[in-house]
Amino acid sequence: MDDRDRWAALLAEATADTNTQCQRICQLCVDLLEVSGGGISMVTSTGNRGVVCATDDVSAQIEALQFSLGEGPCVDAVTSGVPVLIPDLRQHGDVAVERWPAFMEAASAAGVQAVFALPLRIGAINVGAMDLYRDRAGDLEADHLSAALMAADAAAIALLHLASTADSTFSDDLDTRSAYQLQVHQATGMVQVQLGVRTEDAFLMLRARAFALGRPLLDVAIDVVERRLRFTPEDQ
């Protein structure tokens, strides 16, 4: 997709309503990325786990299967933190596929031929995975992969809000360009220590502060890194 800005705007629109954002992100992928269905599962360090949404019955089955079998591309994406892209489930030469015999059998029976599992994570923060599937074999083309990765970034933040124990009900903007600059992650680590909170909450609080101040996330992060801004528990 050459017009990434348009895709980013669509994702931002999809995440405007916190109640439906995960479902809408998946639906956008189905509508525009030539996949048959999509689903999101949450797996967090604090033990939250479960299927968050699915666009259709097959997707729901893919998500549920992986929890019941404890194996599959989504499980691997969560544990490794790396995308697991399987363009053809029937290609037995693929070592990854051989690792999930039970999932393979059940997914194939459901008509799934390709699965693209994207981890929902920001560095050491892991919140789950997004699975996109196709009823035909074939690679996710480069532009679609790029869009899917952006969708996964949006879904990761959406899930963080869902899983957060802190109050994070502010309407978040999807500033993905600056969200992935080094200083944002450095600042996250610093805020985590300043407040004695988990990394995921520190990340959300940094975003919340930028939102409250009406300033770009990167600028606020640089202020933290340069020690011009400190977070104190009383502020929260």
Place this chain on the structure above:
Amino acid sequence: MTTEEPTTASLVTGSREQRLAETFVVLADTLVDDYDVVDLLDQLVTACVDLLDVAAAGLLLDDQRGNLAVVASSSEESRLLEIFQLQNNEGPCLDCVRGGAAVLSGDLELDESRWPRFVPVARLAGFRSVAALPLRLRDQTIGGLNLFDSRVDRVTPDERRLAQALADVATIGILQRRFAHRSTMVAEQLQHALNSRVVIEQAKGVLAERNGVTMEVAFIALRRHARNHNFKLTDVAKRVVRGDIGSDAIAVTPQDT
């Protein structure tokens, strides 16, 4: 790894040819083992600064979302990071990655009209010449190696070939991992490298705040702890972020630079 083995950091003595040979031995050794990709890239940019006698080196990867992300930098200085990051909009590295070919500016002053936003910032930081070499895999360009120097026309054609060889090692280092036969490997490995860097940044933030030190000192402490204990840099970083390693376990000395 035993302490007698050379590391790129220790290769400060000897002739350039000797150091060059030793650098490639170290890199080749690393590539055989189950190595940490960010650690390898960090060694590479350090080697670039040392062997090519340039002021700064950085490695940027296509994050597959339309941005270039910094994965290794010879210095943590925020002004340098900003110059690298600025190239998301324009600059030699962006042109290099888009065009899949080396982009050289022997004198930035003469290229101000080409990169009107990048050049003033780079010059303000004291840089006068830039070389950007592509990280190429067949028809795909996955990123770029940036070399900055304060002198005009710093990099000679011979050195450019050496820099490209180092960029090629970086490409191999990023992509030659498990599942090498899979067509989707490039995306998986790129994302792996990018996320490893994010984990390390989070850990640097934790260490910098706990110990009241700079990001540079935090990184050196993290890297030293990983190398001394033969742990992977990213694994150590992950444990720091999750609080599985206490603040006293990693020796942070503020005089580290």
